[in-house]
Amino acid sequence: MRLSKKVRDGMSSLLKIIDLHVSVEDKPILHGVSLEIRQGEIHALMGPNGSGKSTLAYTLVGHPKYEITSGSIEVDGTPLNELDPCERARKGLFLAFQYPVTIPGVKVSDFLRHAVTNVRNPERKDGESLMPMREFRKELKQKMEELGMDTEFARRYLNEGFSGGEKKRMEILQLAMLQPKFAILDETDSGLDSDAVRVVSEGVRKLSGPQMGVLIITHHERLLEYNVPQFTHVMLAGKIVETGDAALAHELHNHGYAQIRERHPVEAAEEQSRQNRPETVGVATAVAK
Amino acid sequence: MTTPWSTASFEDFLASRNEPAWLTDRRRQAFAAYQELLKKPLDPEEFKRIDLRALRPDKFALVPSGDAVPLSTLMANRADFGGTVSHIDGKAVASQLRPELAAKGVIFGSWETVLATRPEILQALERAVPADTDRFSAWHTAFCTGGTVLFVPRNVQVDVPLYSLIGLATNGAADLSHTLVVLEEGASATLLEETASLDPSHTGLHVGAVELLVAPRAVLRYVQLQNWSEKVWHLAHQAGRVANDASLQWTVGGLGAKVAHIHQDIHLDGKGAAAEVNGVTFSTDKQIHSYYTQQGHHAPNTRSDLLYKDVIRDRARIIWRGMIQVDVDAQKTDGYQRNDALMLSDACRADLIPGLEIEADDVRCTHGATAGRVDEEQLFYCMCRGISRSEAMHVIVEGFFQRVYDRIPVELVRETLSQAVQRKLGIDG
Numbered sequence: 194m195r196l197s198k199k200v201r202d203g204m205s206s207l208l209k210i211i212d213l214h215v216s217v218e219d220k221p222i223l224h225g226v227s228l229e230i231r232q233g234e235i236h237a238l239m240g241p242n243g244s245g246k247s248t249l250a251y252t253l254v255g256h257p258k259y260e261i262t263s264g265s266i267e268v269d270g271t272p273l274n275e276l277d278p279c280e281r282a283r284k285g286l287f288l289a290f291q292y293p294v295t296i297p298g299v300k301v302s303d304f305l306r307h308a309v310t311n312v313r314n315p316e317r318k319d320g321e322s323l324m325p326m327r328e329f330r331k332e333l334k335q336k337m338e339e340l341g342m343d344t345e346f347a348r349r350y351l352n353e354g355f356s357g358g359e360k361k362r363m364e365i366l367q368l369a370m371l372q373p374k375f376a377i378l379d380e381t382d383s384g385l386d387s388d389a390v391r392v393v394s395e396g397v398r399k400l401s402g403p404q405m406g407v408l409i410i411t412h413h414e415r416l417l418e419y420n421v422p423q424f425t426h427v428m429l430a431g432k433i434v435e436t437g438d439a440a441l442a443h444e445l446h447n448h449g450y451a452q453i454r455e456r457h458p459v460e461a462a463e464e465q466s467r468q469n470r471p472e473t474v475g476v477a478t479a480v481a482k
Numbered sequence: 483m484t485t486p487w488s489t490a491s492f493e494d495f496l497a498s499r500n501e502p503a504w505l506t507d508r509r510r511q512a513f514a515a516y517q518e519l520l521k522k523p524l525d526p527e528e529f530k531r532i533d534l535r536a537l538r539p540d541k542f543a544l545v546p547s548g549d550a551v552p553l554s555t556l557m558a559n560r561a562d563f564g565g566t567v568s569h570i571d572g573k574a575v576a577s578q579l580r581p582e583l584a585a586k587g588v589i590f591g592s593w594e595t596v597l598a599t600r601p602e603i604l605q606a607l608e609r610a611v612p613a614d615t616d617r618f619s620a621w622h623t624a625f626c627t628g629g630t631v632l633f634v635p636r637n638v639q640v641d642v643p644l645y646s647l648i649g650l651a652t653n654g655a656a657d658l659s660h661t662l663v664v665l666e667e668g669a670s671a672t673l674l675e676e677t678a679s680l681d682p683s684h685t686g687l688h689v690g691a692v693e694l695l696v697a698p699r700a701v702l703r704y705v706q707l708q709n710w711s712e713k714v715w716h717l718a719h720q721a722g723r724v725a726n727d728a729s730l731q732w733t734v735g736g737l738g739a740k741v742a743h744i745h746q747d748i749h750l751d752g753k754g755a756a757a758e759v760n761g762v763t764f765s766t767d768k769q770i771h772s773y774y775t776q777q778g779h780h781a782p783n784t785r786s787d788l789l790y791k792d793v794i795r796d797r798a799r800i801i802w803r804g805m806i807q808v809d810v811d812a813q814k815t816d817g818y819q820r821n822d823a824l825m826l827s828d829a830c831r832a833d834l835i836p837g838l839e840i841e842a843d844d845v846r847c848t849h850g851a852t853a854g855r856v857d858e859e860q861l862f863y864c865m866c867r868g869i870s871r872s873e874a875m876h877v878i879v880e881g882f883f884q885r886v887y888d889r890i891p892v893e894l895v896r897e898t899l900s901q902a903v904q905r906k907l908g909i910d911g
C-alpha cells in the first residue's frame with residue numbers, strides 16, 4: 194500500500210476544509226463542506242452536475258469570484274482564506290482545471306519556467322532571475338517524454354488551438370513539473386478519448402505518491418481504477434452527503450444518483466429548487482417539454 | 483519678428499546650406515506651401531482625435547552643431563551591422579559602411595555626402611511624401627536638415643542589417659530629419675533605425691519624414707523604433723512605394739515621445755507588389771501615440787497585411803485610423819488590417835478605427851480592431867501556477883505582442899522590442 198505508516202503519523206501535511214460556505218455573486222452554492230485530505234491520500238469527489246464540485250475546487254485555490262462566507266481552509270493549521278491564488282500555489286496547492294485557460298502568445302515553456310521558478314522558491318520577488326534555461330529545458334523534456342507528449346508542445350502557445358485532450362494533458366504536465374502537496378483534478382478525464390484517458394490516468398498514478406494528496410473530481414471510473422481512492426465523497430446541492438470508499442464510487446457509476454437523492458431528501462429538494470430559480474426557469478421548462 | 487520658423491529664419495537657413503539650386507527651389511516651394519497650409523485646418527479625418535494645441539513650434543529650434551555624444555540606445559553596438567549612420571540634433575556625426583558593400587555600389591550615408599557624390603539619388607525626394615501633403619510635410623521639406631540615405635543598386639543583395647540612429651542631445655532642439663531608401667530593381671536590404679534622446683528631461687520636436695522606394699522585384703525590410711524621451715513631439719510622414727513584384731516589410735515600434743503622430747502610407751504601385759506592416763506600441767503615463775495608416779492598392783494582384791498591437795497604461799492614449807484603399811483597376815487585391823489594444827489601467831484610452839474604400843469588385847479585404855483589458859481568468863490561471871499578479875501581467879503582455887514578434891524575421895529587432903517592453907513594464911509594474 195502506498196500510504197506508508199510514516200506518512201500517516203504526522204510527517205505529512207494536512208489540508209483541512211472546515212464547514213465551508215461559499216457564494217458566487219451573492220448566490221450561496223456551498224452549504225458547509227468539511228473534508229480532510231492528507232498528503233499521500235487519494236479522495237474521489239463525485240456528484241451530479243451543478244452540485245458544487247468545481248466551486249469547491251476554485252474556492253480551494255482562491256478564485257476571486259468565489260466568496261467564502263464562513264468556514265475555513267487550512268494547511269497544517271495555517272489558514273489560507275486570506276491568501277491569493279499565487280500564495281496558495283506556492284504553499285503547494287494545485288488545480289488541474291476542468292476548462293483550462295488559453296494564454297495567447299505565451300509559450301508553454303516560458304509559462305512553465307515562470308511557474309516552476311516561483312513554486313520552488315516561494316519567497317522569490319518579482320524580477321529575480323528565473324530557473325536556469327538549460328536545467329529547466331532538460332527537466333521539461335524529460336517530463337514530457339514520461340507523459341508521452343510531443344516535445345514540440347513546449348514551443349506552442351499555452352492551450353492556443355489545443356484540442357480538449359491536449360489541454361488536459363497540459364494540465365498533467367504542469368502537475369508533473371510543479372509537484373504540489375495537494376492536487377485537485379477537476380474532470381481531468383472528461384473530453385478525452387479512451388487512449389488519452391489511459392495516458393492521463395497512468396500519468397496521475399506515476400505522479401501521485403506519498404508526497405501528494407489528490408482530490409479527483411470525476412464522472413467516470415477509469416481514472417479511479419488507476420488511482421484507487423481511499424475515500425469517496427458524494428456532493429449534492431452544495432453539501433457532502435455521503436463518504437465511503439472505492440466501492441461507493443463504483444456503486445454511483447452503476448446506479449447513478451437516484452438512491453443518493455432518496456437517502457438525502459432535504460438536499461434533493463434543495464437541488465430541485467435551485468434548478469427552478471428564476472434565472473434557470475427557461476432551461477427547466479425546455480427540459481420539461 | 484524673427485521666430486525659428488519665420489521667413490527671415492528660412493532665408494538664414496538656406497544661406498547656411500550651400501545646396502544645389504533644384505533643392506533650394508524645392509525648399510522655397512515647400513516654405514510657400516507651409517505658410518499657406520498653416521492658414522488651413524488640418525484634415526479632420528486624420529487629426530480630429532488628437533489635440534495639438536499644446537504644440538508650440540516656436541519653443542523649438544534647429545541647433546547649430548551636433549556633437550557625437552554617447553546616447554543610450556536600444557540597438558547600437560548590439561550586432562555587427564553592415565554600416566551605421568548617426569545623426570544628432572539633425573547633423574551627421576558618424577557614418578561607416580563595409581568596404582565590400584561600398585564596392586558593390588551601395589551608398590549608405592548622410593545627405594551631405596550623397597549630395598557631394600551622387601546628388602541625383604536625392605532627386606527621388608518627395609516621391610512618396612510630397613511637400614504639400616499637409617503643414618507638417620511642408621514644414622519638414624522646407625527646413626529639412628538632412629538625414630540617412632540608403633541606395634542599393636540593381637540586383638545587389640545587402641545581407642547584413644544596416645543601422646541608422648537619429649538622436650536629440652540639446653534641450654529644446656528640433657529635428658527635421660529625413661530618411662530616404664532607394665532600392666533599385668532586384669535589390670534587397672534591411673535597415674534598422676531608431677530615435678533616441680540624450681536626456682529624459684529634455685524637450686524636443688521631430689518633424690520628420692521617411693521615404694522608402696522599392697523598385698520591381700526588390701525586397702526591403704525597414705524598422706523604425708521611436709524611443710524619444712517622453713517630452714518630445716514626434717510628427718512624421720512615413721511612406722513607402724512598392725513597385726511590381728517587390729516587397730516591403732515594415733515594422734514600427736512606438737515607445738517614446740510625449741505625443742507621436744505618424745502618417746504612414748503604403749503605396750502598392752505595381753502588379754504583384756506586397757507589403758507587410760507590423761506595429762508594436764506601448765504607451766504609458768500621459769503619452770499619446772497616434773497612427774494614420776493607409777494601405778493603397780493601386781495595381782492588380784497586390785497584397786497588404788497590417789498588424790498593430792498596442793499596450794496602454796496609466797492615462798495614455800492610442801489612436802489609430804486605418805484605411806485600405808483599392809483603386810478601380812486593382813483587381814485581385816488581398817488587403818488585411820488589424821489593430822488590437824490591451825488596456826492595463828482604467829484611465830487609459832484606445833480609439834481604433836479601421837476602414838475600407840474599395841472601388842474594384844474582385845478583391846478580398848478584411849479588417850478588424852479590438853480593445854480590451856487583461857482577462858481576469860488568464861491572470862487567475864497564472865496565479866494558480868504560483869506566478870504573482872504583476873509577473874502574470876508581464877507574461878500576458880509579452881504574449882500579447884508575440885504575434886507581431888512572430889512576423890519579424892530579424893532576431894535583434896524581436897529581442898530589442900521585447901526588452902524595451904520589459905523595461906517599460908518594470909517602471910512601476
Ligand SMILES: Nc1ncnc2c1ncn2[C@@H]1O[C@H](COP(=O)(O)OP(=O)(O)OP(=O)(O)O)[C@@H](O)[C@H]1O
Nearest residue numbers: 217218222240241242243244245246247248249258
Ligand atoms: N462563476 C459562476 N457564476 C455563476 N454561477 C456559478 C459560477 N460557478 C458556479 N456557479 C453555479 O454554482 C453551481 C455549482 O456549479 P459547479 O460548477 O460547482 O458544479 P459542478 O459540480 O462542478 O458541476 P459539473 O459536474 O457540471 O462540472 C451551479 O448552479 C452553477 O451554475
Ligand SMILES: [Mg+2]
Nearest residue numbers: 246247248291
Ligand atoms: Mg465542474
